Amino acid sequence: MKALDVLSMCLRNLYKRKLRTFLTLLGVMIGTGSIILMVSLGYAIDAQFVKMIDDLSLDMSVINVYPQWGGMGWSEDGGMVEFNQQDITDESADRISRIRGVRTATPTMREYLMLRSGPYVMFSSIVGIRPDALEAMGLTLAEGRFFTEGEDYAAVFSGRSERGFFDATDRRVYYSEREWDFSDDTQLVDVMNDSIHLFYNFDSFYNSRDWGYGYADDDFGMDIEESYEPVRSFEINVVGLLEAPDSTEMMWRGGGNEIYMDIEALQSLVQMRDEDQRRQEEENEWMPRFSATQGNRQTYGELYVRVYNINDATEIAKQIRDMGYNVNYSGDFIENQRAMSRGMETFLSVIAAISLLIAAINIGNTMITSVTERTREIGIMKVIGATISDIRKLFLLEATVIGFLGGVLGVALALGASYVMNNFDIEFLNTLNMGGDLLQHLGDSEAAISLITWDLCGVAMALACGVGLLSGFAPAWFATRLSALAAIRGD
C-alpha cells in the first residue's frame, strides 16, 4: 500500500468511529495540555528569575563573607550545632583569595558616622575598602573618579547618599524624610563641591535636639554652630559619585546610600574614637567601661569576594562556608527559591505525566476494541492481498493520528489556559505560590504566570505522537496475528 492510501484509509476509519475517536483524543488532549501547562509555569518562573536578577542588577559574582561569632546555632539540616569563632583578618582574606576562581577577596568594614555640611547633617554607613578593590567591586562612577592609595580622607559617594542630609537647625528633626520619598528631588548639598566634615562623636548633635520632653529650645537645645564647636571633625574630599540605583534595586539591596573611604583611614578614625572613649571613661569614674570590650581592630566586619565565573560562585560560597565563616550569597537564595518552585513543578509534571499515561492506555484500549471489531475486515483485506506490514501500518498510523490530533488539541488547550492564567487574576494560582516568596515580594503583577514556547509545543506534539505510536504497537501486532481464514469464516 502507498503511504497516502494508508493515511486516507486510516482517517476514514477514525472518522467512521467519530465519537470513540473523539473521546480518546480528549484523553490525549488533557494529558498533553497539562504537561505543556505545567512546564510553562516552570518556564515562566525561570524567566522571572532571570528578569529579576537583571532588574535588581544583582551581582551574582559577589559573595559576602562575615565573621562567625561562635556559639550555638542552627545547622543547615535543622539540628543544633556549635560554631567556632572565626574572625576575618588579613590572613583570612589572603586564604580566601587563593581559592580557585576567586578574583578578589578584599576586607571591608562599616562604621556608622555623622557627616555635616553647613546646617545639614546626615548619619551614614561608611564603608572602608582598599582603594584598589573599588573597581573590582563592580562600582560604576557617574561623576569624578575613585580615590587612590594615600588619599586618606577622600570619599566616593553613592548616587543617593546625598538624600540622607537634613536640616539640623530644625531641632525637632533627626532624620531625613527625603531618603525614602522618591518624589522629592530637592538637593540640599552639592557633595562634589561643598565642604563636608566627618564626625565620630554624635554628642553635639544630640545636645542640640529637642527630644519632645517639653523643654524649651533656649534651656537645653544649643545653637547649632555653638554645639558643634568642641567636637573633633575631619574634612573629607568627595572625589567621585556613583550611579544612582533605582527604587526596586534599593529596596532589594537595602542600600545605595553608602559612602566609600580608604579602609586604613577609617580604621584610624575608629581607633581615635575608641581612644577618646577610653579617655572619657578614665576621666569619669561613673562611666561604664565600654572600651574594654572593644576587640582587636585588625579584624574586619566583612570580606567582599568576587569570582571570575558566576557558575562557580555557589561552589566557592560553599567552600568559604565550610571554612567556618558566615556567608551571604544572593545566588544561594535564588537557588533555594528555584529549588522550591522546581519541587512544585516536578510534582505537577508527574501528575500531568500520569494523565498522559492514562491517555496512552486509553488509546491502546480503543485500538484493541477497533481490531476486535474489525476482525472480519482485516481478514478480507488479507485475503484480497494486504500484506502483514500493510495491516500493521494501518493500525500504527491510526494510533499515531489519535496521538497527533490529541496533541494539536492539547497545544490549543494549553495556549488557551495559559492566556486565561496570564490575563485574569486567579486566586487559586496565587495560593500555589509557584514563584516562592521572592517573586511575591517583588509583586511583579505584569509578569506571565505561564510561558509557552514553540519548542515546548513541538516537544509536546512529538510526545503525543510518540505515545500514540507506542500504544498502537500491541493492537497492531494483535491485528497482524489474526487468521485471515477465521476472520472471513465467522459470519
Add this chain to the structure above:
Amino acid sequence: MANLFELTNVRKVYKMGTERVVALDDISLSFEKGKIYCLLGTSGSGKSTLLNLLAGLEKPTSGSIKFKGKPLEALNEKQLTLYRQRYIGFVFQSYNLLPTLTALENVTLPLIFRRFSKRKRNIAAREMLKVVGLGNRWRHKPHELSGGQQQRVSLARAYVNNPQVVFADEPTGNLDTKTTYEMMDIITKMAREREQTLIIVTHDIEISEYADKIIHVRDGRIESIT
C-alpha cells in the same frame, strides 16, 4: 493444455481438541487453465477446505499443491500474499465488502494493495463496475446496495486485477433464485471472456450445471469427476 493446479496426495487433518478430523484424505487432482470447475458437496464434505488450500490460506498436512509448477506449501506468508495479489480473485457467500468504503473503493482495494496509482485503479474499477452492471452505483456504500448488487461489487473486486483464477465460495448462497441465475451468468461469462479459471464451491446441483467439470466431494475424498 497446461495444468494450472496440480494436487498430489493432499491430506488435511484438523486437530479438534484431542480428536483428529480428516478434512481431506489423499486427494490428487488437477485444474486446467481457462475452465470452469465446480466443487460440489454437502456441508462438511471438505470442499471449502480444498478451496482454502488452493488459495494458499491454509497449508496441507501432507502432499503437494503446485500452481503453475511451483509448490504453494513452500511459500512463506509474504510470498503467499503476493500470490493472492497477482493470481487470485475471491467471491464470498457473504460478499465481504468493507462497510466504510464506497463500491468503487471496494473494487479498487486489491489494486491499492498492489500500489496502483489512484487514477489507474479508479479507471480499472469503473470499467469493472460497468461490466457487472453497476456503472451508476459506484458512489454507494455497501449498506445502500441490495444483496445482488453487493455481490456484483464483490465480483468486480475479484476480477479487477485480472487474476488467473477466481474462487467463488457459495457465491449465490445469500441470493434468491432469479438473482442467482443472473449472477451465475455474469460470473461464467466473465471467466470465459477472460479465459480465466473459475472454481466454484457449492452444494447446489443447479449451480453446478454452469461448470465444465463437476468434482463431487464427499467425506474428504473425490467421489467422481463429471
